[in-house]
Amino acid sequence: MKKVVILNASPRHDGNSNHLADLFLSKCNCEIISYNMYDENIAPCIACNLCSKSGKCFSDDCKHIIDDIFSSDYIVFSTPIYCYSFPAPMKAFLDRLQPYYSDEKYKNPAFDRKGFVLASCGKSGKFGIDVIEKQSRIAFIELSASFEGIFLFSDTDKRSALTTDEICKVKQLAKDFFN
Numbered sequence: 323m324k325k326v327v328i329l330n331a332s333p334r335h336d337g338n339s340n341h342l343a344d345l346f347l348s349k350c351n352c353e354i355i356s357y358n359m360y361d362e363n364i365a366p367c368i369a370c371n372l373c374s375k376s377g378k379c380f381s382d383d384c385k386h387i388i389d390d391i392f393s394s395d396y397i398v399f400s401t402p403i404y405c406y407s408f409p410a411p412m413k414a415f416l417d418r419l420q421p422y423y424s425d426e427k428y429k430n431p432a433f434d435r436k437g438f439v440l441a442s443c444g445k446s447g448k449f450g451i452d453v454i455e456k457q458s459r460i461a462f463i464e465l466s467a468s469f470e471g472i473f474l475f476s477d478t479d480k481r482s483a484l485t486t487d488e489i490c491k492v493k494q495l496a497k498d499f500f501n
Contacts, residue, residue: 324395325353326500329387331401331412333360338442338478343400345484345492346440346473350500355390359411362387366414373421384418388465396436396500397467399458403443406450408457416457422464437467438499440492444479470499 328347332339335358347354362383373379391397401408408416439458443449451474459469473495475484484492 323351323353324500325355325390325393326350326396326398327387327391327394328354328356328398328400329412329415330356330358331360331399331409332358333409337402338475338482339400339402339440342440342442342473342475342484342492343398345489346398346400346438346496349493349496350396352396352500355394357387359409359415362411362415364411364414364418367417367420377421379418379421384415387415388419388422391435391465394435396438397462397465398438398440399461400440401442401454403441403450403454406453408454416461419461419464431463431468432466433468434466435468436470436499437462437465438470438495439472440475441472442475442478444477446477446480448474449476471495 326347328343330339330343364384365382370380401412407413437458439454441451441454451472455472462469473492475488
């Protein structure tokens with residue numbers, strides 16, 4: 323059975339990001355491994371240079387998440403947008419991908435899995451989505467994943483539910499992603 327790892331970056335376990343992820347994953351026929359980044363013990367990068375010496379980072383919850391990702395077929399980031407970026411625990415995780423960075427990976431990327439981003443934000447329009455997309459594209463390359471797309475649920479300060487059209491779009495995106 324194929325495996326999907328979802329990294330949920332919301333501090334609210336019953337928030338918009340989780341609802342979006344639940345909808346996206348509702349029709350996938352995969353083993354689902356889910357992490358809420360606020361529940362994990364992931365310290366920020368401390369610039370110790372261990373990664374440049376050994377190719378590994380210091381040990382905390384980051385390692386088992388990365389191990390799960392490298393044994394998966396799919397990665398999904400589900401995140402609210404805070405100050406044009408990921409919330410701090412997710413950003414700490416992304417910063418800790420430094421041991422997997424190499425110039426060669428960017429010149430000749432090899433993709434072993436597929437990646438998708440689900441984002442929500444309180445503002446209307448595409449507030450911050452460009453930054454999330456750029457950071458996700460880089461992270462996915464470091465995780466040997468192709469960037470397959472992004473969906474933004476915006477204007478959540480004024481509404482708490484997706485429209486019928488948005489629900490249909492998310493389901494179609496998921497169907498395309500998992501096939």
